[in-house]
Amino acid sequence: MSLRPETARQVDAMVADAQATGRAPSLVVGVIRDGTLAHLAAAGTHPRPDADLQYRIGSLTKTMTAVLIMQERDAGRLALDDPLRLHLPEAAAAGAVTLRQLLGHAGGLQREPDGPWWERSEGVDLATLLAGFSAAKVAYPPHHAFHYSNLAYGLLGGVLERVTGTPWAQLLHERILTPLGLRRTTYAATEPFARGYVVHPWQDTLREEPRTDTRAMAPAGQLWSTVTDLVRWAAFLADPDPAVLAPSTLDEMCAPVVIGDLDSWSGGFGLGIQLTREGDRVYAGHGGSMPGYVSTLAVHRRSRTGIVGFANSYGLRTGGLGPLGHQILTRVLEAEPAPALAWPPADAPPPADVAALTGRWWWMGFPLDVAWEHATGELVGTLRGDRISRYAPDGVDRWRGRSGPENGEVLAVRRDDAGQPVALDIATFVFTRTPDEAP
Structure with missing residues (x-):
């Protein structure tokens, strides 16, 4: 189902304006209707975007890590209210913090692990990550406040490895990437891919950023993907394949664990899923960033409409890729509301x-x-x-x-x-x- 020409023109204009005013080397947004790519809007030439070009997706990786945890829960191999220390005794300093709280960023853990900035540095193994964990990494008691934590997802990856006996990357391929046909979603960059840059604020020059292997922190933000693959992933988050995850489990993931903005209730987190309220609608998805890259994914689950987007510079002066994606999604929903399903008469009366x-x-x-x-x-x-x-x-x-x-x-x-x-x-x-x- 393609967008109507006027809607497509408006989306193209929004993306072109964001690329120009945000000075992104390249910017691409895909619009999803009924599980398929309905429109691709691209701007910039460094490189010229297309649906098969890889970008680093950053924290969108967390949605896949969360699905792996929920698969283990559904299989009975862990419980969401298990304390972290049950599966990672080396993290006993976390006290009673549970897997559910870590998934929803309600466990009170600090945002980052010890050491140099993990996103721009070569990573460490799980044993080293756990050796750096102490009570000092717990900023708040559980549910005291929403506090986003990359560290929490590194630890959740460790839980998966301990429970399954399988490295996180292998588990991801076996349980999600292969079953859903995400062939261009990879641990490391695979050509063709967009290089990531920092744009000089006054000289319009580009500095290429490193592409690090984050190792134990990979479950928080390592992956690379394309518009084509993330369209499939967005469609899954709207209407999951029961062979990968029960629809009722994904419904559970999209229920709020914590509200992130207590003044306006404009957003919060479920179990690994970011929830954003736009008027009377709630969008489910996540944003992502790594040095030189930003990404976004949002779906309106009821109408099976969504967006995915990438840019290969760390930020957009227009306010960020996430808000742009939400604006595009809202524009599409208002211009082209999902048609009502046809009513079929009954073949026979009820018993x-x-x-x-x-x-x-x-x-x-x-x-x-x-x-x-x-x-x-x-x-x-x-x-x-x-x-x-x-x-x-x-x-x-x-x-x-x-x-x-x-x-x-x-x-x-x-x-x-x-x-x-x-x-x-x-x-x-x-x-x-x-x-x-x-x-």
């Missing part, structure tokens, strides 16, 4: 015992309209016209809330002596067929 549950029910004068959805076999309850919950069968005369306000709650059917339904008991709130009948 008689289910049909008897449909229609209007009442609680304390409030109406609950219950419908049957033939495609899923679920009940859909609409309370007061706007609170919509879905219920899946959960036994005889029992339905379990699957989404909406009653997610997880039980709808129990009460029947009279003749077997006719006379009430719906939803978490002790009893709905009857007449508005003035006492529950």
Whole structure:
């Protein structure tokens, strides 16, 4: 699905303006609709961007590390509330800090490991990283405040290695890159790739930055990728392949662990996923940077629309690549809202015992309209016209809330002596067929 010409023109103009005013040697943004690349906007000639050109993705790597942790949790080999010290005894100074808190940047760990700036220096092995860990690296008690931590993800990579007995890079290839066909997402730069630069503030000259192997800190920001590959990854974060990660697990990852801005609640973090609120929408994804590179990924999961972007200079004077990506995503969603899915009529009526549950029910004068959805076999309850919950069968005369306000709650059917339904008991709130009948 391609963008309409006028929308594409606007996106192209936004990218061209950002490249010119931000003085990026090259800048590229891909727009995703329904899991595929809908438009590529590119600007700059050093080098000229295309969808197969590699850039360093920096902290976007963390989203893949987080998925690996969740795979291990789903397999029962660890629990999110395990303390870090259970898997890395050398990090006992972290106290009761849990894997969940590390994933969500709520564990209170300082941002960086000891030693020279890890992003621009050759890395150390896991034993050396752990040897530099002490109580001094814990800045706050858990959940005291949001505090972004690269160190946390180096340690999570260590947890993966200890639990699986497999190096993080190998695990990544086996569990994510190969199954999803991310052939141009690599540990080290692979031609063709964009060199990364620092742009002189007054002379318009470029200084090339080193491309380091960060080793034990690789799970925090090592990877290289392309627009083509990150389009696939963005599509996965909107609608995951169950063979790689259960959709319900990704839903869990996109629930907030901590709010990063307590004044406006404009954003926060889930389990390895950055959450940003733009008006009435929430975008899931992450930003990234390494010396000479910035990257961004954001998806509006409900509409399966997203953006990915790269630039090969450390910053953009326009305010950063992340805000630009969010602006483009918002522009696309407003110009081209996702069309409604066609309604298919049912091939046959519901079973008689289910049909008897449909229609209007009442609680304390409030109406609950219950419908049957033939495609899923679920009940859909609409309370007061706007609170919509879905219920899946959960036994005889029992339905379990699957989404909406009653997610997880039980709808129990009460029947009279003749077997006719006379009430719906939803978490002790009893709905009857007449508005003035006492529950």
